[in-house]
Amino acid sequence: MFTIAPYLRTVVDHDGAIILDIGSDQFFSVNSIGAFIWTRLLEGNDLDQITEALVSETGMDLSVVSADVSDFVADLKSKNLFYLSALPDGRQEGG
DSSP, X not given: OEEEOTTEEEXXXXXXXXXXXXXXXXXXXXXXXXXXXXXXXXXXXOHHHHHHHHHHHHOOOHHHHHXXXXXXXXXXXXXXXXXXXXXXXXXXXXX
């Protein structure tokens, strides 16, 4: 399960989103597709659910969307904007 870092604040609109890290006084901006993914992460969706929703929304090819979602989430992780929670069996989801 993805857990969004508690020190983040987000503003989302039709153009994208601004993610503010109040711990480090940094902010990150994402386009409308990034905001779509980010919002669904906040809602607790997993990568497959997000990918399917984005394919449904855009009509883009599943393999392209899947790769793009994975790349975007990897970028978020590299910026410490979320972390992976342990599954009940102790494994890490998505990694």
